[in-house]
Amino acid sequence: MKKMQRQGCGCYRERHNRWIEPSILYLLYEKKKHGYELMTELPELGFIGKTVDPGAIYRMLRHLEQAGLVFSQWDTTGSGPARRVYTLSDLGRNHLYRWADALEKRRNSLDAFLAKLEAILQKKEDKP
Amino acid sequence: MKKMQRQGCGCYRERHNRWIEPSILYLLYEKKKHGYELMTELPELGFIGKTVDPGAIYRMLRHLEQAGLVFSQWDTTGSGPARRVYTLSDLGRNHLYRWADALEKRRNSLDAFLAKLEAILQKKEDKP
DNA sequence: GGTTATTATATGTCTAAAACATATATAAAT
């Protein structure tokens, strides 16, 4: 087994866990879209650092379709390469509602923890 | 490559990303503790579902020590098996401060996204 | 006309946090 190998400084990179799935479901809730379109809109949702990985998006779309949360049709009208356009299903819509619940719980626990952290940060600033 | 194999219903299990590290750092900020103690206190922090995985904790403690964020001493006083007691270092304390910043950013993006989700949930409840 | 850029989809491999499982030992409780 290879060694874990992290920086001695304990540096870490923040990873937003499972944000692609709910983000895509949300963007498709508004209206049907193709992968590339999602790729350009995802950063505006604020969940992201710099660039979006196309691989992650197209793979997620395939998974969502397999799970029946979205369905797709090829769109060959217009210019450029063919687009696979995804539509949110009823199942997908309900899934998004459940995601909202889950994310709210996530926020609540995050809030509780941040409150504790802020309390100790306060103490830190008291001593100059 | 094995198949992804997720439930057809699109079920997912919430995973709290990178919560063990800041949680342990926070608990050690209060006072030095051994692994088993952390294991019992972690659920109270709210980040958790049901049970804590001891493996994750002990491995994280080893990593934190390698990174110089904590240091440990064996405590053989008292009854029961020997305890390895961990103390937060200055580096560890600073690391916790940086974690606080990172988690605040995480909360902000989560808040922004939840605001959008709540807006569509509102619309859903409007139609009976 | 030929090269480059943009639009668009797709697959392959790697990383690492967490989940799941199990091994080991001391001592107290039944």
Next chain:
DNA sequence: ATTTATATATGTTTTAGACATATAATAACC
């Protein structure tokens, strides 16, 4: 004696996301 609680540790699997690259159609450029 056997079970339970305390305590630490390692082995294996899963999986979201990161990183890299392949592909093709068409538009834009010189």
